[in-house]
Amino acid sequence: MSAMKEEGLSSRVGEFPVELPVFNGPFRLLAELLLDRTIDVCDVSVARVTERFLEHAEEAEGWSLEEATWFLAICAVLLEMKVGRLLPRPPRGEEEDLLGGSPDVAYARSLELAAFRRVGQWLREALADGARYHGREAGPAEEFAHLYPDLMERVTPEALAEAAAALLRPPPTLDLSHVAPIRVSVADALETVVAQLSQGRKKTARFRELVSDCREPIHVVVRFLALLELYKDGRVGLKQAKNFGEIEVKWKG
Amino acid sequence: MNGEAPPRDEMLRALEAVLFVAAEPVSSTVLAQLLETDRGAVEASLARLAEDYERAGSGLVLRNVAGGWRLFSHPSASPVVERFILSSRHTRLTKAALETMAIVAYKQPVTRHQVAAIRGVNSDGVLSALVDRGLLEEVGRDEGPGRPLLFGTTPEFLERLGLASIGDLPSLAPLLEEPERDDASDVSEEIPIEPESDDGA
């Protein structure tokens, strides 16, 4: 995580440019701004950045181990920060802690956490042992029931409602509005494929034709899954003459 | 009084433990099933246990009542037990009792099983205690398999809460919303949706 602060890193690492709505410039600078929280991590699509990195690696004709490692470390931190934002979270400032502060503090923490893990093991055993002891919940026999005239003394309808609500309340929903959903479904793709195959006169098609209207890779993937579904049900036949060759699809109905 | 009884064996110990946690009399048939033995053996053990208690001057008594066996506090200890109950009068209803009563009040009629499912723990003991106290009662049987008992609140329950009818309980709806979290509400404002990306994370 502190890789980017290290002096030994060659200055060329991470200099590939990224173009994003919120930022235009070298990734290295973007990473610094993100880690400083000058730019909000949720404004940045890690997938897009990764795409740019892969393009960059291709352009450079080969991977630099140093750069790839650095890039992975940065992405891991960004994703962790992002996940922290996605899930219900403690008050602000946690991201700084995730980054560890000074190495000394980080080390002290790791020692402490190791101790807590060990004591967690002890807790597990003590709880397992304790679970074998059953206390008596039944209370005194009925003959003493008349001594409880004030059982309800402090119980108000409001307290009762609060107790019921606490048990019946649905679990908190996660706000996932900033996770871009996949808007295509295999069911939809099935319909499209069946329509194309069954309505044509030939009742055959090449896979290439079946996906000719797909604009994004995810749509092609979903069409392919739909074909596999149909194949499993025996409604289409599939033939591929050689590796990476054309896939012939035959409608069987 | 003369000659010590040999230590209780595993079966006697299990028998005593079950009677200890039970909230109601347990029949010797049920005990025999639990212990995977026959009623004769169970009854001999029960007799031995009752005798042990008496000989040791125990604060507990084992009695055969209403079709089953049940442990009671010793009658000679009643004054102290009563004082104990009265002294704990100011303590609130236990959380378990409050929760159970709340579920029955709002969801009635409900079965034991439904109460347990909502609370996440077996609630039989608490339910019977609340029935004993006259706050809840059996109101019928469910039509489902096994025709389990259904529970509801009693007129005394309403009276104790000062309610004219069960419809006067506070509405749950406003309470069922998510408890407010200081930072949850503004998250969506802080984090813009990424419009042009299909693979945001």
Add this chain to the structure above:
Amino acid sequence: MNGEAPPRDEMLRALEAVLFVAAEPVSSTVLAQLLETDRGAVEASLARLAEDYERAGSGLVLRNVAGGWRLFSHPSASPVVERFILSSRHTRLTKAALETMAIVAYKQPVTRHQVAAIRGVNSDGVLSALVDRGLLEEVGRDEGPGRPLLFGTTPEFLERLGLASIGDLPSLAPLLEEPERDDASDVSEEIPIEPESDDGA
């Protein structure tokens, strides 16, 4: 096993009866008040009772947990008892839950944020699950900015662990061994090694 214990006297019998009806641990102070005697006498009687149970191979055990005394069924009877009450408290806790519980137990009162900082990951979900299970509870609010909630362990936590008080947790010091490295021996001194909870749970 050698020589029968003399029959329990009136006080011992009353003590046993009260512990039998109590649904939670009862402190020796309360018991002393009830029996109109002093704590010393009560504690001697409690010790005698515990010993009697053990000698007789009883299905009951007397334990000092969560600041008081409570009767429990004998652990060796737990399979039969659990079959009888149709529920088991053997809950498998995840590593994350155990870790979180350990941090809260030793550092209480702590905020969510402090727990997350030590674990290095957001721990909200685990914390609320443990609160739901009655093992942890909200014990107040921190004075700092935002007045975050503070968490601590519950009496039930102590009871489930069989501990009389939070001070009975094992000391962390021997567990603070160095992981592989040995160049930071001075660091461990900065880490609080005792439970910081003298101010009680």
